[in-house]
Amino acid sequence: MKQTARIISTYTGDTSGVCSALFELGGMTVMHDASGCNSTYSTHDEPRWYNSDSLVFISGLTETEAILGDDEKLIHDTIQTAQELHPKFIALAGSPIPMMTGVDLPAIACEIENTSHLPTFGFNTDGMHSYVSGAGQALAAIAKRYCRPSKIKASTLTVNLLGVTPLDFSINGSVPALTHQLNVQGVQVQSVWAMGSTLAQLAQATRAQVNLVVSASGFKTAQVLQQQFGMPYVVGTPYGATLTKAIVAAIKRAAKSQQNQLAVPPLPNAQTLIVGEGVTALSLAHALFADVGATVLCPTELPDDLLGKGCVHARDEAELLPYFKQARTIIADPLYQPICPKTARFIPLAHEAFSGRLYRKEIPNLVSELDQFRRSNQL
Amino acid sequence: MLNRVQRPQTTAAIPLLQAQFPTPFSTGLTYSPPARGGWNIVHVGMQVPQAHLIFVCAQGCLRGVVLTAAEMGAQTRFSTVAIRTQDVLNGDLEALLVDGVSDILTKLPEKPPAVLVYTSCIHHFMGTDLKLAYRQLRQRFPDIQFTDCYMNPIMRKSGLNPDQTMRRQLYSLLQPAPLVARAVNIIGNDFKLQPQSDLVRLLQQHQFKIREAVTCTTYKQYQQLATSQYNITTRPAAKPAAEMLAQRFGQIHLALPFSFNAQEIEQQLTKLAQAINVPPLDYQPLRAAAKQALYQARQVVGSTEIAIDASATSRPLGLARLLLTDGFNVTRLYLDQIGSAEKADLMALKQLAPDLLIFPTVQPDMRQVSRHTANKVLAIGQKAAYFCGTNYFVNLIQDGGLYGFGGIQQLAQMMVAAVREPKDTQALITVKGWGCHCS
Numbered sequence: 001m002k003q004t005a006r007i008i009s010t011y012t013g014d015t016s017g018v019c020s021a022l023f024e025l026g027g028m029t030v031m032h033d034a035s036g037c038n039s040t041y042s043t044h045d046e047p048r049w050y051n052s053d054s055l056v057f058i059s060g061l062t063e064t065e066a067i068l069g070d071d072e073k074l075i076h077d078t079i080q081t082a083q084e085l086h087p088k089f090i091a092l093a094g095s096p097i098p099m100m101t102g103v104d105l106p107a108i109a110c111e112i113e114n115t116s117h118l119p120t121f122g123f124n125t126d127g128m129h130s131y132v133s134g135a136g137q138a139l140a141a142i143a144k145r146y147c148r149p150s151k152i153k154a155s156t157l158t159v160n161l162l163g164v165t166p167l168d169f170s171i172n173g174s175v176p177a178l179t180h181q182l183n184v185q186g187v188q189v190q191s192v193w194a195m196g197s198t199l200a201q202l203a204q205a206t207r208a209q210v211n212l213v214v215s216a217s218g219f220k221t222a223q224v225l226q227q228q229f230g231m232p233y234v235v236g237t238p239y240g241a242t243l244t245k246a247i248v249a250a251i252k253r254a255a256k257s258q259q260n261q262l263a264v265p266p267l268p269n270a271q272t273l274i275v276g277e278g279v280t281a282l283s284l285a286h287a288l289f290a291d292v293g294a295t296v297l298c299p300t301e302l303p304d305d306l307l308g309k310g311c312v313h314a315r316d317e318a319e320l321l322p323y324f325k326q327a328r329t330i331i332a333d334p335l336y337q338p339i340c341p342k343t344a345r346f347i348p349l350a351h352e353a354f355s356g357r358l359y360r361k362e363i364p365n366l367v368s369e370l371d372q373f374r375r376s377n378q379l
Numbered sequence: 380m381l382n383r384v385q386r387p388q389t390t391a392a393i394p395l396l397q398a399q400f401p402t403p404f405s406t407g408l409t410y411s412p413p414a415r416g417g418w419n420i421v422h423v424g425m426q427v428p429q430a431h432l433i434f435v436c437a438q439g440c441l442r443g444v445v446l447t448a449a450e451m452g453a454q455t456r457f458s459t460v461a462i463r464t465q466d467v468l469n470g471d472l473e474a475l476l477v478d479g480v481s482d483i484l485t486k487l488p489e490k491p492p493a494v495l496v497y498t499s500c501i502h503h504f505m506g507t508d509l510k511l512a513y514r515q516l517r518q519r520f521p522d523i524q525f526t527d528c529y530m531n532p533i534m535r536k537s538g539l540n541p542d543q544t545m546r547r548q549l550y551s552l553l554q555p556a557p558l559v560a561r562a563v564n565i566i567g568n569d570f571k572l573q574p575q576s577d578l579v580r581l582l583q584q585h586q587f588k589i590r591e592a593v594t595c596t597t598y599k600q601y602q603q604l605a606t607s608q609y610n611i612t613t614r615p616a617a618k619p620a621a622e623m624l625a626q627r628f629g630q631i632h633l634a635l636p637f638s639f640n641a642q643e644i645e646q647q648l649t650k651l652a653q654a655i656n657v658p659p660l661d662y663q664p665l666r667a668a669a670k671q672a673l674y675q676a677r678q679v680v681g682s683t684e685i686a687i688d689a690s691a692t693s694r695p696l697g698l699a700r701l702l703l704t705d706g707f708n709v710t711r712l713y714l715d716q717i718g719s720a721e722k723a724d725l726m727a728l729k730q731l732a733p734d735l736l737i738f739p740t741v742q743p744d745m746r747q748v749s750r751h752t753a754n755k756v757l758a759i760g761q762k763a764a765y766f767c768g769t770n771y772f773v774n775l776i777q778d779g780g781l782y783g784f785g786g787i788q789q790l791a792q793m794m795v796a797a798v799r800e801p802k803d804t805q806a807l808i809t810v811k812g813w814g815c816h817c818s
Contacts, residue, residue, distance in 0.1 A: 001482035003475070005459045009449060013439025030408060034500065035532035038411040040443030043811065050413045050805055053747045057408040063537045066504070077407035081743045096437045097500050097533055100467060127439030128464050316461075335449060356446045 002316045009335040011300055011315075012167050012353045013037075014125040016045040017134025018093040019056045020165040021217065023048060025142070025199045028055035028087035030078050032103065033095035035060065037127070044356035045131070047171045055087055066097050071108055079116050088199055089119040089145075091138065099126035119145055130300040131167050131353055132216045132277065139163070139193050140220035142202060149229055150206035158188040158208040159251055160225075162233070163218025164195045167353035168277050170363045177367035178214065181238045185248040193221060209255045210234060212247070215279045216302050226260070235306070236263030237283035240370030246286070266310025267293035273323060275332035276351050278302035280366075282311060284331070284349075287370055288379050294331075297323055300353075334359055347377045391744045392711075396733035400725055401717045404739040410746045414761035416776040416813035417690055418569045420530060420545045421447040424495045425456065425815070427552060429598040431491035433483055435460040435476050436499040436530060444497075444530065447811055456491075458483040462501055472507045477515045484520060492598040493524040493552050500533040526551045539619055547620040549592060553605040555628055562588040562607040563655070566624070567617020569593065570780035570814060577648055577665060577783030578611070578635065585657045609655065613637045613782060614693055615718065636720055637778050637786075639697040641666055644783045665784035672791035673705045679795045680707060684756045686767050688713035688740065691760030691775040696724035698759065701787070703732050711756075712737045713763050738766065757798045759790075761808040770801035776813045 012020075019029045019041050031037045038058040042049040046056075059074050074092075082090055090112060092105045109122030121141045125134045139162065161178055169175050175196055179189045190208040191201040205211075211222045211233040222233035232254040238244035243264075250261035264282040272294035274281045279302075285294040298307075299315035307313055314320050317339055324330060330340050331347045333354040340346050350359035364373045373379075393403060421444050424432050434444050434457075441459045448457035460479030466472060480496060496516075498509060509527060516525050528548045532541055539547070546567045563582055565572050571593050572579050582589055588607070595601040610621045611633045621632040633654050635647040645662050652659040685707055689695045696717065699709045712735065717725055728735060739745060740762050750768035757771050758764035764772035773793045775781075781789055807813075 001478055003461045003463065004479050004482045005445075005461070006483050006486045007454050007458065009445050010438050010441045010459060010461065013437070013442055015439050016442070035409075035535060036440060036443060036530070038409065039415075040439070040446075042411045042413055043415055043809075044442060044446045050809065055743070055746060057410055057743055057746075060406065060409045061533060062535070063503075063533050066533060081408045084744060085747065095439060096462075096467075097504060099464075100501065100504055125439075126464065127437040128462065128467075130438070335454070338454065355449065356442075358446065358449055 002318050005317055007338045008317060009333070009354050012045045012131035013127045014129040014131060014134030015093045015095050015127055016041040017131030017136070017165075017167070017217070018091060018123050018125055018138040020045060020131065020167050021135035021138040021194055022091055022142070023054045023056070024194055024196070025089075025202070026087060027089040027091055028057070028082055028085060029091040029093060030057050030059055030074070031093050031095060032059045032074060032098045032105065033061055034097065037095055045167065047166050047352065047357065047360065055085055057081065061097060066101050069101065071103065075108060075112055078112055082116050082118055087118065089121070090116065091121045091123065093123045093134065094125045096127045099124070099128075121145070131165070132300040135163070135165055135167070135217035136220040139217065140224045142194070142199075143205070143221045143224045144228070146199065146203040147205050147225065147229065148203070150204065152207065153209060154188060154190065154207045156188050157186065157251065157255060158190050159210045159212045160190050160205045160208045161192045162211050162213045162221045163215035163279070164192050165215075165217060166195070168215045168217070168280055168351070169195070170352045170360060172363050172365045174365045174367045177365055178238060181241070181244045181367055182248065185244055187248055187251060193218060206231065210251050212236070212251065213279060214238075215277055216300065219303055230258070232258050232260050234261045234263055235279060236286075237280050239283050239287040239366045243283060243287040262305070266296065266306070266308055268295050268310030269293035270295055270323070270326050271328045273297055273327045273330045273332070275299065275320070275330065275336055276349070277353065278306055278311060282306065284366065287366070288374060295323070391742060391748055392736040392738045394733060395712070395735040395737055396729050398717070398725065398737050400722055401719065402715070403717065403737055404715060404742055408743050409741045410743050412740055412745065412762055412765055414690060414765050414808045415811045416761045416774070416808060418777070418812045418815055419447060420444070420497065420528065420541065421457070422451070422812035422815040423545050423549055423569070424497075424528060425451065425453055426549060426592040426595070427493060427495065427598070428595050428601050429491055430493040430495055430552070431456050431458065431487065432495045432497065433458045433460065433480050434497040434530060435462065435479060435502070436497070437462050437501065440499055440530060450811055451815060462499070467501065467505065470505060472502055472505055473512045476507070476512045480516055481519055484523070490520075490523060493526070495526055495528045495548070497528040497530045499529075500531045503531050503534065524552050542616050543619050546617050547623050550604065550620050550624055553624070553628070554602060556602070556605045558608045558629065559606045560608055561586060562590065563609045563611060564604050564607040564630070565589060565591045565613070566610050567612050567614055567620050568780070569777055572782055573780045573786070573789060575785040575789055576781060577644070577660060577785050578651065579782075580785065581648060581651060581657070581660050585655070587655065609633055611635055611651070614778070615720070637693050637782060639694055639701040639787060641784070648783065662784070669784040669787040669791070672788040676791040676794050677706055680757060680798050682708045683798055684708055684710045684752070684754050686711035686713065686756050686758045686763040688758070688760035688763035689715070690762050690777070691773065692778050693718060694721060694724070696721040696728060699735065700724050700727055700731065703728075709735065711735075711763065711767070713740050713760070713766060715739050715741055740766070757794065759794070764804050765808055770804050771798050772802060772804065773797045774802065774807055774813065
């Protein structure tokens with residue numbers, strides 16, 4: 001039966017995805033939920049929580065408020081806190097019960113903005129989708145709200161990195177390495193959405209010629225920036241020098257042709273499986289198995305363009321098992337191992353969005369240390 | 380880019396004299412400080428040995444509990460059924476629950492003796508017919524005992540809160556059995572009552588068998604909890620469990636609330652002695668030993684500032700009162716509510732230390748306050764340690780199995796050790812469910 005997990009974990013939800021994407025931008029995110037979302041987010045989804053002071057709170061919805069449709073408390077508490085703490089913007093993220101009772105978070109956001117005079121976003125997250133959906137909505141909203149056409153483009157080839165959160169890149173040096181790898185190949189980085197860049201840097205994203213989607217969380221933003229400012233995008237994560245070269249070539253093609261480029265198309269091979277977020281998993285398939293291929297099993301949301309033979313959406317144990325049974329090699333988070341057949345070689349690749357902090361110290365920096373990963377796993 | 384904002388911590392605090400009972404601070408948006416030692420509904424449920432836990436919830440809600448189980452190393456005893464949008468729209472959550480749980484049980488390598496099924500806020504709001512679902516499960520799996528557990532934090536202000544409900548349901552799988560005299564359960568506690576506690580001393584002195592869910596290692600052993608003549612509760616959250624057991628099995632409930640007050644401790648111990656029909660303990664040497672331990676601790680702790688939080692003990696005001704009376708320099712309390720048992724302590728402290736600062740822990744402004752203090756602070760509790768930015772702290776969670784004069788003696792010794800040896804605060808307080816080794 002689908003939807004059951006006898007033993008495996010589950011991916012970070014969309015509500016946390018919103019918080020993760022906006023964490024470093026100086027805003028205030030309010031999860032409209034009873035309790036639990038905040039603890040889950042701060043414990044398992046947010047490695048930056050302990051040593052930072054970014055504003056993420058929970059509304060503390062009660063049964064009575066939900067039944068009576070009392071949105072006033074959320075509005076009042078949010079405005080009051082914003083007046084005390086002075087965030088640059090406010091974001092509201094929904095959870096299952098507001099979804100069920102039909103809370104109109106975008107409308108509430110308008111009401112809060114009218115009173116607080118702070119840019120306010122309302123996201124209809126429902127806790128039933130993955131972080132990719134939530135982070136995608138949040139980053140796209142930032143692009144719509146803050147980005148303006150650039151009068152002057154960067155003089156050298158410059159990109160924005162879209163879809164960067166610790167849920168896919170952890171806090172192991174991968175994020176600065178993304179910029180470094182591209183710099184080495186002559187590509188500059190205008191902004192990283194959204195780790196290590198300020199809101200002002202994101203607002204100037206249109207100075208770049210091309211956007212680089214490094215995880216599926218960046219897709220919606222890429223589409224917004226293309227529709228509004230005509231910026232083409234490239235899909236691929238620069239894992240290792242060889243793939244980075246190919247991605248840089250794609251960036252150049254995109255800059256010249258103004259056409260989007262998929263630098264990491266599916267490479268089907270049912271004997272080798274990579275389980276994880278779609279863009280990074282496809283990129284790993286290219287970085288490690290460019291010659292023989294590897295099929296990607298993607299349990300999180302991914303645009304239809306990337307799906308097909310070689311990149312399959314499968315999230316439940318019942319959907320994953322038939323693929324696992326055929327495989328000789330499986331690269332996946334360690335929490336998948338209990339359902340992998342003993343006949344297959346299992347290569348652990350911890351993923352913050354699946355196992356949280358459990359294996360954080362073992363998450364490799366695949367951007368600059370791909371060869372080490374390859375050698376240590378004899379690939 | 381992350382830039383840490385530093386607001387003076389005192390802006391969030393109020394002097395104790397201004398503290399209103401039972402809620403000193405207004406409620407609004409809520410912050411979650413990263414002190415994770417308290418036990419959640421997974422840790423408590425795992426106390427039923429050999430039982431399997433199945434959560435039926437939305438993905439976002441499953442995330443926290445599935446990783447709680449994984450961090451405990453208890454994945455083999457934990458499964459999930461994800462509720463998706465179409466299930467809410469179709470409205471057939473009974474079928475999803477029954478078919479999902481059945482699917483998992485048929486795939487388990489061994490059938491568990493009992494299954495705790497956790498439903499969520501969604502079931503409550505959809506009016507899911509849980510009785511029907513459980514009836515069908517019991518028909519499908521007659522050899523397995525099922526009980527209903529809940530992850531519905533939205534109900535935390537409607538009747539029994541989730542903590543009380545979970546502690547009650549922990550004992551709902553017990554089956555009627557003949558009662559055995561001279562057997563006592565300590566119920567509703569996360570930590571085994573320490574052998575040095577006066578309560579254990581009294582019971583053991585008179586050859587009473589002491590049972591606690593947390594010490595059971597087999598399901599058979601857990602079932603023996605139904606045979607004890609008495610149930611002792613030391614924490615208010617356990618009361619509904621004791622009332623249920625009194626009604627179902629006729630077990631006698633003795634509410635002996637945890638306290639730091641000598642008079643209250645003696646009253647509780649006398650109440651116990653009378654109930655089980657044994658002579659009371661000689662309190663004089665116990666009281667003297669506790670006093671001596673506090674004196675020795677004061678020689679070491681000296682004028683070091685002390686901060687106490689409510690995650691450490693159910694009686695933070697009582698502890699502050701005890702320590703201040705004994706000459707310690709308590710300067711800060713971290714709490715969001717004042718329990719009804721602490722009303723007298725609040726009044727006494729208003730006379731004794733009206734300027735003692737009370738800080739909230741969940742108010743939004745606590746997110747950005749400075750976590751640095753000018754002087755060395757000895758914290759009692761994880762949240763106090765976090766907010767004071769100190770490495771000197773007593774890692775005490777929910778009274779930690781302490782009780783009575785023996786408990787005070789132990790706490791004094793823990794304070795001495797804590798003020799001498801710094802700890803890795805971040806590494807310790809971020810561990811979920813401190814002391815829970817249920818796998």
